[in-house]
Amino acid sequence: MNVSVVLFTADLRLHDHPPLRAASEADEVVPLFVRDRGVTDAGFAAPNRLAFLADCLHDLDAGLRDRGGRLIMRSGDVVDEVCKVAAETDAGEVHMAGDVSAYAHLREQRLRRALESQGRRLHVHDTVTTAVTPGEVTPASTDHFAVFTPYLRQWSRVPLRDAFAAPRTVRVPDGVGSEKLLSRSGLTGLSEGLASGGETEGRRRMSAWLRSGIAAYEDRHDDLAGDATSRLSPHLHFGTLSPVELVHRARRAGGPGAEAFVRQIAWRDFHRQVLAARPAASTSDYRTKHDRWRSGREAREDTEAWKEGRTGYPVVDAAMRQLRHEGWMHNRGRLLTASFLTKTLYVDWREGARHFLEFLVDGDIANNQMNWQWMAGTGTDSRPNRVLNPVTQGKRYDPDGAYVRRWVPELAEIEGPLVHEPWKLQGLDRAAVGDYPDPIIELPDGLARFKQARGLD
Numbered sequence: 051m052n053v054s055v056v057l058f059t060a061d062l063r064l065h066d067h068p069p070l071r072a073a074s075e076a077d078e079v080v081p082l083f084v085r086d087r088g089v090t091d092a093g094f095a096a097p098n099r100l101a102f103l104a105d106c107l108h109d110l111d112a113g114l115r116d117r118g119g120r121l122i123m124r125s126g127d128v129v130d131e132v133c134k135v136a137a138e139t140d141a142g143e144v145h146m147a148g149d150v151s152a153y154a155h156l157r158e159q160r161l162r163r164a165l166e167s168q169g170r171r172l173h174v175h176d177t178v179t180t181a182v183t184p185g186e187v188t189p190a191s192t193d194h195f196a197v198f199t200p201y202l203r204q205w206s207r208v209p210l211r212d213a214f215a216a217p218r219t220v221r222v223p224d225g226v227g228s229e230k231l232l233s234r235s236g237l238t239g240l241s242e243g244l245a246s247g248g249e250t251e252g253r254r255r256m257s258a259w260l261r262s263g264i265a266a267y268e269d270r271h272d273d274l275a276g277d278a279t280s281r282l283s284p285h286l287h288f289g290t291l292s293p294v295e296l297v298h299r300a301r302r303a304g305g306p307g308a309e310a311f312v313r314q315i316a317w318r319d320f321h322r323q324v325l326a327a328r329p330a331a332s333t334s335d336y337r338t339k340h341d342r343w344r345s346g347r348e349a350r351e352d353t354e355a356w357k358e359g360r361t362g363y364p365v366v367d368a369a370m371r372q373l374r375h376e377g378w379m380h381n382r383g384r385l386l387t388a389s390f391l392t393k394t395l396y397v398d399w400r401e402g403a404r405h406f407l408e409f410l411v412d413g414d415i416a417n418n419q420m421n422w423q424w425m426a427g428t429g430t431d432s433r434p435n436r437v438l439n440p441v442t443q444g445k446r447y448d449p450d451g452a453y454v455r456r457w458v459p460e461l462a463e464i465e466g467p468l469v470h471e472p473w474k475l476q477g478l479d480r481a482a483v484g485d486y487p488d489p490i491i492e493l494p495d496g497l498a499r500f501k502q503a504r505g506l507d
Contacts, residue, residue: 051077051078051223052076052077052078052142053076053077053078053079053080053139053140053141053142053223054072054073054074054075054076054078054079054080054141054142054143054144054145055073055079055080055082055132055135055136055139055141055143055144055145056069056070056073056079056080056081056082056144056145056146057069057082057083057084057128057132057144057145057146058081058082058083058110058121058146059146059147059149059154059289060147060149060179060287060288060289061147061178061179061289062083062103062106062107062109062110062248062249062288062289062290063110063249063252063289063290063291063292064110064113064114064117064216064217064249065213065214065215065216065249065253065292065295066213066214066215066292066294066295067178067214067216067292068147068175068176068177068178068214069145069146069147069173069175069178070145070217070220071214071217072145072173072175073143073145074217074220076141076142076143077221078139078221078222078223079119079220079221079222080122080135080139080141080222080223080226081110081114081119081120081121081122081220081222082121082122082124082131082132082135083107083110083121083122083123083124084123084124084125084126084128084131084132085123085124085125085126085232086127086128086157087125087126087127087128088127088128088153088157089153092153094407094413096407096408096409096410096413097237097238097239097240098240098241098244098377098409098410098411098413099410099411099413100232100237101234101237101240101244101247101411102244102245102246102247102284102288102377102411103232103247103288104231104232104233104234104237104247105234105246105247105248105251106247106248106249106288106290107121107123107231107232108231108233108248109247109248109249109250109251109290110248110249111231112250113216113249113250114220114222117216117217117218117219117220118219118220118221118222119219119220119221119222120222120228121228121231122135122222122226122227122228123228123229123230123231123232124228124229125229128157128161129157129160129161129164132144132161132164132165133161133164133165133168135226136165136168136170137168138226138227139223139226141170142170142171143170143171143172143173144161144165144170144171144172144173145173145175146158146161146172146173146174146175147174147175147178147179147289148174148175148176148178148179148183149179150184150322150323150325150326150329150416151325151329151332151415151416152329152330152332155329158172158174177210177211177294178289178292179289179293179322180293180318180319180322181205181210181293181294181296181297181315181316181319182205182208182210182319184319184322184323184325184326184327185323185326185327186208187201187204187205187208187323193327194323194324194326194327194328195320195323195324196324196430197430197432198316198317198320198430201316201320201323202313202316202320205316205319205320206316210294210297210298211294212298213292213294213295213298240377241374241375241376241377241409241411242375243375243376243377244376244377244411245281245284245376245377245378245411247284247285247288247290247411248290249290249291251285251290252282252285252290252291253290253291255280255281255282255285256280256282256285256291256296256299259280259281259282260299260300260303263278263280264280264300264303264305264307264308264311265303265305265307265308266278266307267279267280267307267308267310267311268306268307268309268310269306269307271310271381272381272382272447273447274365274368274369274380274382274383274447274448274453275448275450275452275453275456277380279380279381280311281378282296283378283412283417284378284411284412286318286412287411287412287413287414287417293315293318293319296315297312297315300312300315318416318417321416321417321420321421322416324336324416324420324430325415325416325419325420331419331420331423331429332415332416332419333400333419335423335428335429336420336423336428336429336430337428337429337430337434338428339427339428339434339504341396341398341426341428341503341504342503343396343397343398344395344396344397349395349397352395352397352490352491353391353395353397353401355487355490356370356387356390356391356395356397356402357370357405358370359371359374359457359458360486360487361390361487361489361490362473362486362487362488362489362490363390363440363441363444363489364444364451364454364458364461364469364470364472365383365386365440365441365443365444365447365448365453365454365470366386366387366390366440367454367457367458368383368448368453368454368456368457368458369383369384369386369387369457370387371457371458372457373387373406373409373410374409375457377409377410377411378410378411378412379406379410380453382443382447384406384421385425385438386438386440386443386444387402388402388421388422388425388426389425389436389437389438389440390438390440392422392425392426392427393425393426393427393437393438393496393497393500394437394440394491394493394496394497394500395490395491395496396496396499396500396503399422399423399425399426399428400422402422403418403419403422406418406422427504435500435501435504435506437497437500439493440470440493441470441471441493444470445467445470448470449467450466450467451464451465451466451467451468451469451470454469454470455469458486460483460484460485460486461483461486463482463483464479464482464483472486473488473489
């Protein structure tokens with residue numbers, strides 16, 4: 051019997067899965083997921099993502115069993131485990147999705163060499179975790195786009211491949227050993243409001259979003275209280291949804307909301323092509339401003355207040371508390387909190403990026419690090435010194451304060467926009483907010499310090 055292995059990584063689905071489609075041309079297929087020791091050792095196995103991953107693996111296994119197959123689970127060094135499974139089943143080929151991080155590139159190189167030494171072949175498939183392959187569109191002068199708008203123009207002209215249906219049957223060789231699938235039970239430190247994972251849930255959310263949410267997206271995506279974004283980012287991160295399929299279906303829906311949503315998928319691809327070309331940007335400034343970020347006790351105290359949602363700026367604190375509770379944060383909240391940490395408090399963007407990765411279920415190196423750099427002014431932003439005022443932003447994107455009152459219960463009794471400036475309350479009204487803190491810094495002071503540090507004063 052002709053056997054192929056499909057190695058699932060950040061593509062935990064059956065629909066529109068090019069590696070699985072190619073592997074299924076063999077007589078039998080080994081659907082394999084390796085709980086990679088390298089990911090755990092690097093500190094990326096955060097509890098929220100492990101729980102979501104467990105949901106995804108169980109759902110993937112159920113889908114495979116419905117088709118006559120099952121998921122094979124192994125743990126350890128990914129190269130060693132793939133080679134063991136290939137040897138056990140005498141598989142001639144291994145299929146997997148391409149990825150952009152430095153770790154993913156190294157994993158691919160090691161796996162290719164190891165398999166070739168056994169007389170086997172590795173096939174790496176593009177457009178599994180992106181809509182357009184990183185590096186497919188480039189400017190004339192360099193290997194990647196550093197500005198989004200010209201990237202978007204070329205990205206939008208690329209003809210996308212068709213989305214594939216899920217396979218009807220998956221025949222797995224008899225006798226292939228598998229570990230017990232990862233489970234949520236026993237995991238600690240989970241966010242109380244963490245969403246459920248898995249392709250079934252992802253497709254349910256996608257259908258609901260396309261049916262009743264996408265039309266208003268252009269007008270409402272910054273509405274903090276309205277919560278009118280798709281919330282599909284965790285499913286894109288774990289690959290339970292295909293970005294190719296999402297773009298096709300959004301374009302079929304049509305209209306300004308769909309166009310705005312497709313732009314967000316293009317942003318995701320944009321960050322991946324940046325990181326693919328400049329892998330050091332995951333930890334180093336893409337465009338350095340030679341910042342001498344604050345350090346020491348005072349900076350640590352400010353950073354802890356930011357992490358705990360006790361800065362005294364309600365919209366910042368609301369967003370940080372949403373992060374802890376849900377393992378997710380509204381996109382406008384991400385911009386506000388990142389601007390506040392890096393520019394108002396002048397704390398290193400890497401501090402914020404690490405904290406986000408501790409909680410975000412959609413914690414993704416390309417999106418997380420490059421968005422943090424964008425807000426810190428060390429990334430691809432063409433206005434690197436812009437500073438978002440949390441009071442102004444709060445009044446604009448949470449005008450009646452509903453988002454703040456939802457996440458900062460100390461301020462629940464304050465009506466209207468004054469909830470964004472509780473330090474202006476007097477007498478009994480001020481006493482009613484309890485131990486909610488005064489601002490840890492005056493905004494003009496933070497702005498002046500930032501301008502001085504960047505040589506803008």
